[in-house]
Amino acid sequence: MTAVPDDQRLARAALTYLAEPGDRVLGPLLGSCDPAALVAGIRAGHLPEQVPALPGRRPDAISQAVRHWRARLAEVPDESDLAGFGRDGIRLICPGDAEWPSQLDVLGDTAPYALWLRGSADLRYSCLRSVSLVGARAATAYGSHISAEIAAALAERGWTVLSGGAYGVDGAAHRGALAADGATVSVLACGIDDPYPRGHHDLFDAIAAQGVLASEWPPGRTPTRLRFLIRNRVIAALARGTVVVEAAMRSGALNTARYARDLCRPLMAVPGPVTSEMSAGCHWVMREWGAVVVTGVRDVLDEVAAVGEDGHGMAGGPVVPRSELDPVTLRVLEAIPARGGAGPATIAVAAGVDVDATVGCLGSLAAGGFVQRGPRGWKLASQVPPAAGLRMLD
């Protein structure tokens, strides 16, 4: 089912416990060392001799880092604990897994060691055609409205909405995507067993049911300001482009925007009243970083969609060829009606696949543009509605 050997998966799981994401020693080491050998070395108190020196770092940088990592050795769960996570719907994906989003490679030495996931959708499929909407926690009614509107319009066109799960712009973006029966991905700065903020408990459950929660931090970890900032690079790297919906001058959303800019991903911002401090950050990234002014979903798709993709007056279509689907997913796909709709249980029977696996496949198929959820259940994806009306009214 996967090309990643168990010892490497276990080692990467352990590394998410031992080191903070983006660690400036561990990242470069992972580029040249086997994760299992690294973890064994950490447990032994000294890394294998073949570990290279890190350019531009003091000679004792590695031994010092190892001492820090060893402080958390007791927190690393054993194999049976990890199996327990699986029973809670939590899975771990690593580089090399089919679900690993290869666009994270652009992060180089700061790429995640692994990702903890919870939810029905396939992360890689979901992110192939995705936009991140980010912005202020203290969003105004205007910002929340625009965030939900753009998210819903993206979802209607088969695009996945990425965000960070926070109050304000993030929450409105997730809700907008969910309301349009779309996939949405929440990238968290804490363990996905207890997503922050707790006031979004029901929202996170809804995201897991229809999309996916993702985190670099293992279950049990709580968020910190620094973790939010480190997390933001993953939001920027996963999505094709980033939209700042509403942001004050010191908003963390500008940190995500900077990552998007530095990664050369399309950076967009929604204008607002110049009298609103919550739009000042948007106008600033337009002026200073050349963020593109977007007033609606058409403008966003102008930046992120390739010619022939959704939102450009052409029919939408799957983002991966049917031939690349695994046999189980293909059986589920062939059990889905073209019209009307069917519930997961009906589809499971028709496909001869158990219900849990069917739900997972449906998430992947939705994110891949093959199927969509309508009022009467799941059905094959319809043509994307042609662009109507003026761009400005979108």
Place this chain on the structure above:
Amino acid sequence: MTAVPDDQRLARAALTYLAEPGDRVLGPLLGSCDPAALVAGIRAGHLPEQVPALPGRRPDAISQAVRHWRARLAEVPDESDLAGFGRDGIRLICPGDAEWPSQLDVLGDTAPYALWLRGSADLRYSCLRSVSLVGARAATAYGSHISAEIAAALAERGWTVLSGGAYGVDGAAHRGALAADGATVSVLACGIDDPYPRGHHDLFDAIAAQGVLASEWPPGRTPTRLRFLIRNRVIAALARGTVVVEAAMRSGALNTARYARDLCRPLMAVPGPVTSEMSAGCHWVMREWGAVVVTGVRDVLDEVAAVGEDGHGMAGGPVVPRSELDPVTLRVLEAIPARGGAGPATIAVAAGVDVDATVGCLGSLAAGGFVQRGPRGWKLASQVPPAAGLRMLD
């Protein structure tokens, strides 16, 4: 007092009656023919033989144009009528006059034949350091507020505010400049004896008292939609840069914006809510024409002010050297107190210049950055206040 011979001035006055501004035959002819000879030819029914053929035009284009122009011959006033305008405070300026704004030369064949003016300020001095604020007649409260705010902030820094005198954004811009004791110029699409709209009667009187009204059309002409559009090129050409404050997608302000872009003058736009149709034109010019996002006066000055000019944390200063002032203006300048302030009558006595001429000189001096009007009357211009606070709060 002027280098323009009387016969040429009379001829150009006549041309403003005979032809519409921007006439595609008259403009090119004026580039190579003497205006007095042209008018004599129109009166005679045929132009002098040395008139060149117009490239790209039918051979009879000129004779046809002459027939059109002759239809209005009866409207051309004689010399005594023109003197009557002078008694009403209306003056005519022509290319070659000291008050002629030479930046109009960029309009080439479509430059105005002459300009009718009413008001105390010197048009050329006023426009040396000017910004045009344009936008929707049906401005929202937001647009009117921002227009007045930016206009007042420009005026406080010694910049002249240009606009078109209409309801909405235009009126708010003029009022904002007047409220800050600044110079403002209204470029009209009708005769300045009866400025349109009549609901702005008091505003136009205030502009004439503290700034200047300008028109390419002679007294008595009423505005038409086409005249507004032709007028817009003059607004764009007179100012250093143009700001679209609020505009719907079909707003005439976008026509002014297009002229500014085509003339390679800085084009700016104020963002607003994407839910407001009145900001849709602003966002459109940002996206399509690269209009710079401006959120306040600091952003505007970033585009139009040269290094060392007002608004860049340096002291403001006159835009022309003192040595270029004419002797009467210089006497008025030397009669103005550095502190407190004095009324025009007091200054007139001190300078030994009659009151009417003193008022005119004060307008020129204010526009030139030499003097300013305060609560206690006219005084020498103070240093421009240093930039304070965050750009975004401007």
